[in-house]
Amino acid sequence: MRHLLSPLDLSTDELDKLLDLATDIAADPDKYSECCNKKKLATLFYEPSTRTRLSFEAAMLNLGGSVLGFSSADSSSAAKGESVADTIRVISCYADICAMRHPKEGAPLVASLHSSIPVINAGDGGHQHPTQTLTDLLTIRSLKGGFDNLTIGLCGDLKFGRTVHSLIESLLRYNNIKFVLISPKELRIPDYIRESIINAGNHEFVEMERLEDAMPELDILYMTRVQKERFFSEEEYLRMKGYYILDNAKMELAKKDMIVLHPLPRVNEISVEVDEDERACYFKQAQFGVYVRMALIMTLLEVDVPC
Ligand code: NCD
Numbered sequence: 001m002r003h004l005l006s007p008l009d010l011s012t013d014e015l016d017k018l019l020d021l022a023t024d025i026a027a028d029p030d031k032y033s034e035c036c037n038k039k040k041l042a043t044l045f046y047e048p049s050t051r052t053r054l055s056f057e058a059a060m061l062n063l064g065g066s067v068l069g070f071s072s073a074d075s076s077s078a079a080k081g082e083s084v085a086d087t088i089r090v091i092s093c094y095a096d097i098c099a100m101r102h103p104k105e106g107a108p109l110v111a112s113l114h115s116s117i118p119v120i121n122a123g124d125g126g127h128q129h130p131t132q133t134l135t136d137l138l139t140i141r142s143l144k145g146g147f148d149n150l151t152i153g154l155c156g157d158l159k160f161g162r163t164v165h166s167l168i169e170s171l172l173r174y175n176n177i178k179f180v181l182i183s184p185k186e187l188r189i190p191d192y193i194r195e196s197i198i199n200a201g202n203h204e205f206v207e208m209e210r211l212e213d214a215m216p217e218l219d220i221l222y223m224t225r226v227q228k229e230r231f232f233s234e235e236e237y238l239r240m241k242g243y244y245i246l247d248n249a250k251m252e253l254a255k256k257d258m259i260v261l262h263p264l265p266r267v268n269e270i271s272v273e274v275d276e277d278e279r280a281c282y283f284k285q286a287q288f289g290v291y292v293r294m295a296l297i298m299t300l301l302e303v304d305v306p307c
Contacts, residue, residue: 002300003112003119007130007170014299015137015170021305022138022288022295029062032294035303036065042095043069044087044111045122046078046102047229051264051286052122052131056099059293063303068095073103085114092116097301099131103229118300126160126230132263133166134296135289140220142288143259143281147174153214155182155244156224156269158189160231163263164224165193172200179205180214184243186236187226211244215253221246223262223269223282247271251279261285 003009010018025032041060045053049071057067070076077087084102088111091098098115100108101122108121123129140147152171154164158181168189171177179197181189188207197205208214215221223246231237246260251274262270262282274280298305 001116001118003108003115003121004130004296004300005109005112005119005121006128007133007166008173009130012173015134018134018292018295018299019138019141021298022134022292023142024305025294026288026291029291029294031306032063032298034064035298035306036060036063036301039063039065039097039301039303040095041065041067041069041297042091042098043067043071043122044076044091044098044100045069045071046073046076046100046107047123048072049101049122051289052101053099055286055289056120056122056131056293058290059297062290063294063297065297069098084111087111088115088119097297120296120300123162126162126165126227128166129162129263130166131293131296132163132289133170134292135285136163136167136222136261136263137170138288138292139261139281139285143284144219147171147177149176150219151178151180151217152220152222153180153182153211153218154222154224155211155214155246157187157226157240158183158224159187160227161224164189164222167222168193169196172196172203175202177203178217179203180218181205181207182209182211182214182244183207184209184240187240211246212250212253215250216255218254218258221254221258221260223260223266225265225267225269242268244269245271246274248273248277251277254279
């Protein structure tokens, strides 16, 4: 039985296959509409989510399966003090597969050790967010044709932004990527991610503070929200919140074929005027998220691809 706890749990070959499947689903979703008949997905969300939870649910419903679950710790037995280990043992009796989001780093890993169904990490604290990474990779491959030789700017909260951590770790398996890490000093990427880039050996990276300076060379700009819920003080959050705002004036500095991605939700870091720019691809990215989660559910449940 397979789980997905980190984006590296899939080899690059398996990842290619999964992205091929997602691409085929995107081209003809109806072909897949009965693949998971009678299968159930449990969504165990101890932290708020719109896109991730609903895109998992939409994915399972699109496959003909059904869904059950909870969307906050308060509405689960966690509020009574139940452990993740006990919850997953019980959920294993009710569902065939589960997606778990938890504020504590490593909670989905703990769940996987006590589970008899596949566990998907749908975001654990400031650590990892592998299914957002699958979404990002499908979007990049579909819109840019591949991963090698790209210059990607990651901007905003690189310290707490788990989507950034997972995306960088995944991209390190490809060749000659330049990472332009744009953040205030206080929100720079964690040391373990910087070390991973250095140890990979075949990539370049620079760290800078001004988005304007980075814009002209980027093929992809990956914007992120300042992660309010992971700050210790409101004052510190407010100071960081307005640090980067992507607007039309900054877009003028970028290549004509650069794409802007964002895992969403956006707060104020991308001005709404940018939505009209054809390089703004973050809503397309959210749509890709459903197809890639359909492919993931099929892969982990070992469901046959219909002819
Ligand atoms: C991201 C997350 O939860 O980490 N959202 C998402 O899943 N699409 C990004 C964020 O919350 O900023």
